[in-house]
Amino acid sequence: MLNSLKQLLRTPFKTLLFFLLMTASTVLLIFGAVMLWEAHVRIGAAEAEFSTVGTVEQKPDAVRTEIISATECAPELSLALHVYDEVLLPELLKFEGAEYINEPTQRPYYMTLLPELNPIKTLTTDGFQVDRSSYIIEFTPIEDCGLPGHAEVKVVRVLHRRETSYDLGVQGMEPMREGNEITLCYCGYSAQNAVQLKAGKTYICTLIYDLGLYTVGPAPFSTQYDAEDGALLTSSAKRSGNETVPVDTRLTFFSFSSFPERPAIEEVTEGFWAEDEQGALWLEWVKVHDSYRNYFLVQAVNGLQLIPEFHEKQVYISHGREIIDEEFRTGAAVCMVSREFAVSNRLTVGDTVTLPLVYALYGYLPDRERTYTEISPGYPTFHRGYSPLNAEGKLYAPFWEAEYEIVGLYEPLAEGTLFCGESSLAKEMFIIPAKSVKASDKNNIAHYGAMHTLNTSFQIQNGTIQEFDAKLRAAVSNAEKLVITYDDNGYSKVMNDLENARLSAFLLCAVGVLSTLGIMILLLYFFVVRQKKRTAIERSLGMTRRQCAVSLLAGIMILTLLSVAVGSICGAALMHGMELTECSDPAFDTMYSLWADGETELTAEPEAPLAYMYILLPLCVLVLTGSAGYILLHKNMKTEVMLLLSVKGE
Amino acid sequence: MILLEAKNVHYIYQSKYQKVHALKGVSCVFEAGKLYAIIGHSGSGKTTLLSMLAGLGTPTEGAVYAGGEPIEKFGVERHRRENVSVIYQAFNLFATLNILENVMYPMQLSGKSKKAAKEKAAELLNSVGIKEAAFRKLPAMLSGGEQQRVAIARALASDAKTILADEPTGNLDTENGRIVLALLKRLVREERYCVIIVTHDLDIAAGADVVYRMTDGHLTHDEGDSIC
Numbered sequence: 018m019l020n021s022l023k024q025l026l027r028t029p030f031k032t033l034l035f036f037l038l039m040t041a042s043t044v045l046l047i048f049g050a051v052m053l054w055e056a057h058v059r060i061g062a063a064e065a066e067f068s069t070v071g072t073v074e075q076k077p078d079a080v081r082t083e084i085i086s087a088t089e090c091a092p093e094l095s096l097a098l099h100v101y102d103e104v105l106l107p108e109l110l111k112f113e114g115a116e117y118i119n120e121p122t123q124r125p126y127y128m129t130l131l132p133e134l135n136p137i138k139t140l141t142t143d144g145f146q147v148d149r150s151s152y153i154i155e156f157t158p159i160e161d162c163g164l165p166g167h168a169e170v171k172v173v174r175v176l177h178r179r180e181t182s183y184d185l186g187v188q189g190m191e192p193m194r195e196g197n198e199i200t201l202c203y204c205g206y207s208a209q210n211a212v213q214l215k216a217g218k219t220y221i222c223t224l225i226y227d228l229g230l231y232t233v234g235p236a237p238f239s240t241q242y243d244a245e246d247g248a249l250l251t252s253s254a255k256r257s258g259n260e261t262v263p264v265d266t267r268l269t270f271f272s273f274s275s276f277p278e279r280p281a282i283e284e285v286t287e288g289f290w291a292e293d294e295q296g297a298l299w300l301e302w303v304k305v306h307d308s309y310r311n312y313f314l315v316q317a318v319n320g321l322q323l324i325p326e327f328h329e330k331q332v333y334i335s336h337g338r339e340i341i342d343e344e345f346r347t348g349a350a351v352c353m354v355s356r357e358f359a360v361s362n363r364l365t366v367g368d369t370v371t372l373p374l375v376y377a378l379y380g381y382l383p384d385r386e387r388t389y390t391e392i393s394p395g396y397p398t399f400h401r402g403y404s405p406l407n408a409e410g411k412l413y414a415p416f417w418e419a420e421y422e423i424v425g426l427y428e429p430l431a432e433g434t435l436f437c438g439e440s441s442l443a444k445e446m447f448i449i450p451a452k453s454v455k456a457s458d459k460n461n462i463a464h465y466g467a468m469h470t471l472n473t474s475f476q477i478q479n480g481t482i483q484e485f486d487a488k489l490r491a492a493v494s495n496a497e498k499l500v501i502t503y504d505d506n507g508y509s510k511v512m513n514d515l516e517n518a519r520l521s522a523f524l525l526c527a528v529g530v531l532s533t534l535g536i537m538i539l540l541l542y543f544f545v546v547r548q549k550k551r552t553a554i555e556r557s558l559g560m561t562r563r564q565c566a567v568s569l570l571a572g573i574m575i576l577t578l579l580s581v582a583v584g585s586i587c588g589a590a591l592m593h594g595m596e597l598t599e600c601s602d603p604a605f606d607t608m609y610s611l612w613a614d615g616e617t618e619l620t621a622e623p624e625a626p627l628a629y630m631y632i633l634l635p636l637c638v639l640v641l642t643g644s645a646g647y648i649l650l651h652k653n654m655k656t657e658v659m660l661l662l663s664v665k666g667e
Numbered sequence: 668m669i670l671l672e673a674k675n676v677h678y679i680y681q682s683k684y685q686k687v688h689a690l691k692g693v694s695c696v697f698e699a700g701k702l703y704a705i706i707g708h709s710g711s712g713k714t715t716l717l718s719m720l721a722g723l724g725t726p727t728e729g730a731v732y733a734g735g736e737p738i739e740k741f742g743v744e745r746h747r748r749e750n751v752s753v754i755y756q757a758f759n760l761f762a763t764l765n766i767l768e769n770v771m772y773p774m775q776l777s778g779k780s781k782k783a784a785k786e787k788a789a790e791l792l793n794s795v796g797i798k799e800a801a802f803r804k805l806p807a808m809l810s811g812g813e814q815q816r817v818a819i820a821r822a823l824a825s826d827a828k829t830i831l832a833d834e835p836t837g838n839l840d841t842e843n844g845r846i847v848l849a850l851l852k853r854l855v856r857e858e859r860y861c862v863i864i865v866t867h868d869l870d871i872a873a874g875a876d877v878v879y880r881m882t883d884g885h886l887t888h889d890e891g892d893s894i895c
Contacts, residue, residue, distance in 0.1 A: 024764060027763035558773050559746070559748030559776060659717060662755050
């Protein structure tokens, strides 16, 4: 072996040249192969990380304008109300050839009643109190008057009282007592809700204390929808005209004013409080107001990616973990809670909470909270669009109850970006797997509306948007009535970049392979094939075939081993250097997605396979060189030694 | 004493296009202390016979004996290491080893220590007239005659008592040819080597103790008497 190496080193220029060439080609090979592997891993990671979601919104068939006359404290308002001839169901999108990962569903928001939990005490940035005092009172007017407008009244009885410390302290509000004289504000109501009050008579109404004014809220009404056709089942909430479905109240102000046929202020007549009379409905209304602060939203979904805020990475898991696919698939009793809500109630990951689901709201959007927050903050959410009372005028009874384990807390990536604009998430909300709700909500549908971007979505295979959309347009007859928006989180661009990177890596790797093979061939040619005579001399000196092989190949193998080892180390160093450079940039272009730093960063770290690659590839080169060298040597040995040595030449 | 013997050796080699019967029942004996010359035209089978005697080829039929034992039984590699040494017209020294290392090579193969091999190699090189100053030189730096003398020194390094020489002076000028031949003769006379020279040179043949003529695979005495 030493002789072999000695003979190799006697041709230092040739040996050094091959060492350098082999080292360089190994660097190229390692670099290309690792790049290729990384591209492959990243593509796999991207496939797993990215999801392509389509959201669906039904276009309104008409927009109706409603005018609310100006009053003492409210200017004239013009409201644009969306009207739908019919509510299209998401089942419409289940056509042949649609290969959904998650089929289109219009997600309901469930309401859960949790008396032991408190709502978040919210103050707006300017200290504006949003937790309003509310009352249901019987009163008698000081004098006759016509409303809309203001009316001086005397409080006869307080049936519901909820007074906030802010109103009592900062606002200087007098506690509501029987005999108090107050000014009612019956503004923002349309002419059809006009009321004539007579002195001496007793009336009943709901009040919200809003910046020094006792604003009249709605009279009791109930909403219950048929699960099959979405028709309202309750006469108290039926609309006039031919409309069989509710208007979209998303952007309306005081829309409840047009909702119930009954006036917001009712006279307490003789027998009013008798069983089955109006008084009974008001008593249920009192119960609703007593407990409304303890109703919280529950969003039931089939995957977090179907919630726009999660899909767009606007929220992240601050504690614990997300609900995993398996749990969504099996309907595990797990939930996620807004961190702010959890903190305010001392809930944490691992706690369990029993969620009685009381009623379902289809088409309801939490962003209506936003409208209230901005225009009439602190008002009960059910004052518009739906009621916690069913068709019989009773509080809904829970249709499902289960104990859920909190597995994660979520919060918005940037404070203030959520819950204050159009959002499918609310501050006080639980997220549960849809399949964990084992009972039907068909008798507890308190709200029903058209599909909306924020509550209707589906998931398809990545990279199939064009194909899917073409199929959908061809197969779904009412497709023109729907606005379907696809979002792949920039998958197409990222995949395009990754595919380009993979192609570059492949070319680099191919060049590496070819150059390594080429140099190996040259090496073997110069150090084996052209050493026929040396082998022949060795054989004539009595060396065995094995000795000849060792004599010739040992040096080559050592040379190759050193070359590939140095090449591998250089390749690894080069990769490491590149990774350090890349660390300052995100792994992928985040133009389309806002990912939480360090939380959802999509950097696949294929460390273990890479370690193998840094060893395995050089080993392959070494083994290949040795094998090819041995084969060539074996061929050399077949040549007639004497003939070879008898000829003068190299 | 018979060192090497060929008995009815046939050798047929088959190339892709033809079948050549190179040796046709060659029998001959080679004794210690004699210089043999094998002459013949190109292609007559001289080198093939030398190859068989050196154990570099296996006879198709018949056998080569060394010390009365078939070399296959003895082991062809061992035969080449211990019984015969070959020197060539083209010298066939290792181009990348210096001449001292070239001579040391067979001794190291036989398991001699590096120090012992070095001493013996130096001694052998001196004995063939190579000065110590040239020991570190590579073969290409020496003249043809010097290279052939190094080759002879390497042949002597193995302790084999039979030297097979294939045209040993073919690449040398007259003077160097004479020196090399003298060297080989000295080995025969003083150290009782058996030297078998394959040559075209009739002058060399004239100086041999026994001359064989190779004609179309048949080996005969120069006098023309077939010994097969």
